[in-house]
Amino acid sequence: MDEAAESIAAAPLPTAKTLRARRSLPKQAIRFVAFNLKMLRMVAKGHH
Amino acid sequence: MARVVILGAGISGHTAALYLKRSLRKKHEVVVVSPAANYNWIPSNIWVGVGRMDERQVKFPLRPVYDRKGIEFHQALGVALRPHGDADDPRGAVDIVYTDPDRSGETARLRYDYLINATGPKLNFQATPGLGPDANSLSVCTADHATKTAAAFAALIEEMRAGEHKRLVIGVGHGGCTCEGAAFEYTFNVEHELRQAGVRDQAEIIYLTNEYELGDFGVGGMAFDQQGFVSNSKLWTESLFRERGVKAIVRAHVQRVDPGVIHYEQLDGTTGELTFDFAMLLPPFRGVDLKAYDRAGGDISDEVFAPNGFMRVDADYSPKPYEEWSAADWPSTYQSVVADNVFGVGIAFAPPHPISRPRTSPSGTVISPAPPRTGMPSGVMGRTVAGSISRRIRQGASAELGTASMASMGAACIASAGTGLRDGSAAAMTMYPIVPDRARFPESGRDLRATSGEIGLAGHWTKLMLHYLFIYKAKARPFWHLIPE
Numbered sequence: 001m002d003e004a005a006e007s008i009a010a011a012p013l014p015t016a017k018t019l020r021a022r023r024s025l026p027k028q029a030i031r032f033v034a035f036n037l038k039m040l041r042m043v044a045k046g047h048h
Numbered sequence: 049m050a051r052v053v054i055l056g057a058g059i060s061g062h063t064a065a066l067y068l069k070r071s072l073r074k075k076h077e078v079v080v081v082s083p084a085a086n087y088n089w090i091p092s093n094i095w096v097g098v099g100r101m102d103e104r105q106v107k108f109p110l111r112p113v114y115d116r117k118g119i120e121f122h123q124a125l126g127v128a129l130r131p132h133g134d135a136d137d138p139r140g141a142v143d144i145v146y147t148d149p150d151r152s153g154e155t156a157r158l159r160y161d162y163l164i165n166a167t168g169p170k171l172n173f174q175a176t177p178g179l180g181p182d183a184n185s186l187s188v189c190t191a192d193h194a195t196k197t198a199a200a201f202a203a204l205i206e207e208m209r210a211g212e213h214k215r216l217v218i219g220v221g222h223g224g225c226t227c228e229g230a231a232f233e234y235t236f237n238v239e240h241e242l243r244q245a246g247v248r249d250q251a252e253i254i255y256l257t258n259e260y261e262l263g264d265f266g267v268g269g270m271a272f273d274q275q276g277f278v279s280n281s282k283l284w285t286e287s288l289f290r291e292r293g294v295k296a297i298v299r300a301h302v303q304r305v306d307p308g309v310i311h312y313e314q315l316d317g318t319t320g321e322l323t324f325d326f327a328m329l330l331p332p333f334r335g336v337d338l339k340a341y342d343r344a345g346g347d348i349s350d351e352v353f354a355p356n357g358f359m360r361v362d363a364d365y366s367p368k369p370y371e372e373w374s375a376a377d378w379p380s381t382y383q384s385v386v387a388d389n390v391f392g393v394g395i396a397f398a399p400p401h402p403i404s405r406p407r408t409s410p411s412g413t414v415i416s417p418a419p420p421r422t423g424m425p426s427g428v429m430g431r432t433v434a435g436s437i438s439r440r441i442r443q444g445a446s447a448e449l450g451t452a453s454m455a456s457m458g459a460a461c462i463a464s465a466g467t468g469l470r471d472g473s474a475a476a477m478t479m480y481p482i483v484p485d486r487a488r489f490p491e492s493g494r495d496l497r498a499t500s501g502e503i504g505l506a507g508h509w510t511k512l513m514l515h516y517l518f519i520y521k522a523k524a525r526p527f528w529h530l531i532p533e
Contacts, residue, residue, distance in 0.1 A: 008289045011283060011289070013290060014287065021504070022505060025505075035502070039460045042458040
């Protein structure tokens with residue numbers, strides 16, 4: 001197995017809880033708002 | 049009355065044109081020159097490439113928007129800059145050749161008081177023999193390419209439904225490419241679609257990249273705070289590859305693409321051959337084919353443009369080793385080195401050097417990413433330069449220029465990993481600053497509080513929302529200017 005394949009094989013996998021959270025409508029609604037606020041803060045900070 | 053000419057109507061040029069016209073109103077002229085009749089929201093081309101969007105959803109005609117806004121539009125290709133004018137007139141000028149079907153091939157010389165070069169990339173498929181949709185591999189760089197790729201992908205799925213096994217290779221087609229994020233997006237959209245089609249088990253998907261390690265994305269990777277630990281984008285990206293069963297070949301330069309076979313060299317000097325049933329490989333970029341001449345008609349292209357064809361601006365282009373790279377090397381006003389009324393923005397400006405560490409193979413092949421100039425910073429540059437020019441026109445030549453260095457600007461990059469309002473996902477990243485600044489942030493070059501990565505359905509909703517928002521903005525619909533870059 002080459003280095004890239006070994007590295008991928010050793011990478012952490014998400015837990016079942018994480019996988020559910022990625023598809024959970026309530027949790028992702030919160031993440032949607034949070035990420036967009038983060039982008040807006042970045043835009044406000046970066047425009048000069 | 050002043051006249052501002054903008055070459056290019058992509059994210060940078062079109063943004064600049066709309067803001068300039070809004071600021072200058074009817075008193076001054078804003079002129080756009082673009083060889084394409086349509087605006088293309090490029091970030092969504094990958095969805096066209098897997099058949100999830102139609103070409104018409106990512107494009108719209110430019111002329112009606114420009115007519116409505118009072119912007120003069122020439123559907124033409126810029127071929128030469130004359131920043132100091134010509135024998136008849138010292139005013140700067142640009143030579144154009146019309147691509148408008150009504151006057152195809154006609155030429156003109158447009159005078160300007162200010163010029164913005166926002167011509168974007170030349171898709172340099174020729175850099176790799178056999179690369180590209182006119183040869184032996186597919187592309188999603190334009191909406192047209194993506195439509196053809198979607199057809200090939202659909203045909204492949206049908207063959208797999210009939211029981212065949214296929215190898216799909218997706219990535220970059222040259223050691224000096226950029227846009228690894230786009231290749232990553234297309235890889236995981238393909239993977240998602242194959243699962244949706246019920247044929248994932250019959251597919252081997254290989255991501256072929258010039259990155260030293262996964263998660264580099266041409267920005268040298270990122271450090272993330274993951275639940276109180278300093279993690280990195282390598283681990284984060286490799287996790288997704290493992291989760292979705294996608295293989296990777298890194299540190300690779302594609303030497304040649306024959307029908308069904310990719311020939312590549314790796315950083316350690318080894319070579320390999322990879323057979324494929326489906327290959328989507330992005331081309332390297334260079335600047336568009338623009339020449340530059342002085343008043344007497346002497347060729348000054350080498351002064352105006354770097355060897356890669358991008359326009360030299362207010363960057364530090366002195367050759368220096370990686371260890372001496374500095375955030376201060378990067379431009380901030382985007383003024384041309386030869387004329388203070390000429391600007392180069394978006395992909396068209398010449399970066400001082402890459403962001404990722406440069407590497408070459410024992411045979412001297414460069415195998416490391418060129419620096420990306422993505423949508424958000426390109427839009428910001430366009431808007432900033434529009435503001436600079438507007439102030440100079442209204443207040444005089446000593447009015448302050450706006451600044452938008454990539455070393456003091458952040459970016460949000462949302463890499464789709466599959467569509468679907470319920471089943472989709474995206475890898476949503478933020479980074480600040482885009483170009484690492486180790487003087488300000490000694491540990492990782494970036495602010496850990498503002499540099500992050502997360503994967504989930506919300507990322508897909510965000511990317512889809514941005515698709516609609518930015519097309520609304522580009523069409524200059526009511527209150528378009530309230531949508532930030």
